[in-house]
Amino acid sequence: MNSAFIINFARFFLLLFAQIIIFNNIDLFGYVNPYPYILFIILYPVNGNKPMLILLSFLLGITMDLFSNSGGVHAASCLILAYSRPYIFKFSFGLSYEYQTVRINDVLTPERFSFLLLAVTVHHFSLFILEVFQLTSLWDILLRTIVGTLFTLLICIVIIYIFKPSRR
């Protein structure tokens, strides 16, 4: 329990810091920022404590909001991602995912890729709906979601490959 706890703790703060210091300042095409801080929610142990994950996601999101003056936008979308995570697992890895040892931070397989893609899309879509907050600019929401998702996905995969735990 202890090593997993420390890894999660470190991940929480490192991803948050990297997000605020580096990734929030990228501004690709003037409006696209990647949000790889959600890797914390994605990489949280599959059989970990669920209420804990929800609470931590809220803290993660509200800290992001604190830094970006956005009300509760990040908190809400992080919560939605954390809550829908088991369903995405079920979709990507099949019904029996809880009995397998599913690892996300490993070599990219189609299952893992589909999980990442779905998780990032869920988060970004809810994020941009809440951030733009008017349905007349639906195209803008969709455009931001698509471009942002691709960008975040790329950064997430790179980060996973860099910090991939060495095998044996």
Place this chain on the structure above:
Amino acid sequence: MQQIFNFIFKNSSRLLFLLLLLVSLVLTIQSHSFHKSKVISSANFLSGGVYERINRISEYLNLQTQNEILAIENARLKSLLFNIKDSTLVPKIDSINGVDKVNIIVSKVIHNSYNVYENYITINSGEKEGVKSDMGVINSAGIIGIVDRTSQNYATIVSILNRKSQINAKIKKTNHFGSLIWDGKSTGFVQLIDVPRLAAIRKGDTIVTGGQSVIFPENINIGTIDKIFIDNQTNYYTLNVKLFNDMTNLGHVYIIKSKNREEIINLEKETKNE
């Protein structure tokens, strides 16, 4: 009783999710509503401190352009000073009564956002320096925004690149008033709406702040007219205004502290109550 506890225990993660989602949605809706400052803002010691540290490093990369901007402004002020009619007089900003109406607090932008619809800027002076909410913020090129929330050492500014911002502005040549808003499309352009059709305007005319607001002094530069749209239903123009300021690159800013502001507001309130 037992069953209630069982229910809560069994669904703890779902209940926690719904509770926290409700909290964050309330915060979100509150942040989108007009005339309501947000509960969660970056004017606090944590994010303010982090942004100040980051800014201390990134400032160096920007030093040359900031120096150039300051040098250009110095040159402009010097030329004003040397061309004044009586050089023994200290120039007053408003000399009608021989008393100046505004004080200026100098400050530095430590965080600037421009990629969402509701953009905020964080600066490194707060209540200690006398910054209060609803003060105007400008730099040498033109207006930047209005102070929103303050803490001891930091303050957040509603940028003019914010859908919630609405500033009284006028056309310099003809003195026709309008409201300055932002449509969220480009960081270089804002929109001036509700300009009467009587106004004789041309592309390239200068837009400045109007005298109707108590936040900004009159005649502070905003931008030039880039495109003119005519609304057929109402008798008003909508103008696309190209900003003088590069809102993506801000350094030092000036906060305008109007001395007569409270007096004007109180007087207007009393008049309304009668």
